[in-house]
Amino acid sequence: MVCPEQKVVLITGCSSGIGLKMAVMLAKDKKKRYHVIATMRDLKQKDKLVEAAGDAHGKTLSLAVLDVCSDESVKQCIDGIKDRHVDILINNAGIGLVGPVESIPIEEMKRVFETNFFGVIRMIKEVMPEMKRRRGGHIIVVSSVMGLQGVAFNDVYSASKFAMEGFCESLAIQLFKFNVTLSMIEPGPVHTEFEVKMIQDMGQKEFPGTDPDTLHSFKDLYLPTAVNIFEGYGQSPEEVARCTKKVIESSRPRFRNLTNSLYSPIVALKYADETGTLSIRTIYHMLYNLGPLLHVCATAMKYLTCGCLRRRTVSPN
Ligand SMILES: NC(=O)C1=CN([C@@H]2O[C@H](COP(=O)(O)OP(=O)(O)OC[C@H]3O[C@@H](n4cnc5c(N)ncnc54)[C@H](OP(=O)(O)O)[C@@H]3O)[C@@H](O)[C@H]2O)C=CC1
């Protein structure tokens, strides 16, 4: 049962990670301001969420099936929310893809775009018209720092998030007229299944068609550095969920919301030099020359990141 004064929040990809934590955090809101519809593509994966939700399950949290890659599934889910409209849509479902471009079949790349880009558009197309009619609503998109700055060997994943950034930046301008808010959440590395899947994948794949030089850069430089970055910079999914709740509850939500101040110097490079030279060369040196030291750098960055950069991120506290 949804109380009329509660906001209906629909979240995609709640079987694990950030989506699961957001669903639980909003459903357990002390003032019971939200009714969360936590969706996942296969309800057989619901146990972790149901356990974490505890008493909230069946009260402020309900479950529904939703595969963002299927028109039919999205339509069925939204049509199934009878009598009520979605006040807050959180587009969280997403998949990663790492590796040298030469070794990745086009079909696999399309799957990433189908989920991370078209999946979000499918959801927005279904929910937005009602929000425009009502002159209200909030659409949240979980993008990534990789949607703002490319990182070697994440070409396709990064492109899918860049595409999302472009789409949303254009749409936000139009939605402003209808009092509908659009906000991007831009996490850096987060310890979730996303990281686990990446490491598992790397153990299994062979990267056919990749020249030895590139394979060396990927396996011996990028992968160990990425593991270090996750260790040194990684956030918990709870932190990202807390940042997102803050954005939802803000009286004037910002469009872009970085969640990790340790990563903001990397994003700042891009805006400091719009030609791209500064960011491409700096990241090149960080990867090829500083790689093994980045772990130490992460600790140093904690102290070096100046207040002005920290103020531009959403603090999880
Ligand atoms: N972890 C990280 O370092 C970062 C993650 N992000 C973004 O955060 C979001 C959440 O990822 P995270 O929690 O980390 O990773 P997880 O892998 O833990 O969670 C991803 C969720 O998306 C779901 N999903 C995948 N494909 C579909 C689909 N077709 N339809 C519906 N749900 C689907 C998965 O469900 P299933 O169990 O069915 O596979 C899972 O519940 C993603 O958009 C990701 O790009 C952004 C920055 C950093």
Ligand SMILES: CC1=C(/C=C/C(C)=C/C=C/C(C)=C/C=O)C(C)(C)CCC1
């Ligand atoms: C290798 C490398 C880097 C790696 C960044 C990584 C690994 C970021 C991961 C982000 C994720 C997982 C986002 C998900 O959406 C830096 C810091 C740019 C510095 C240069 C070298």
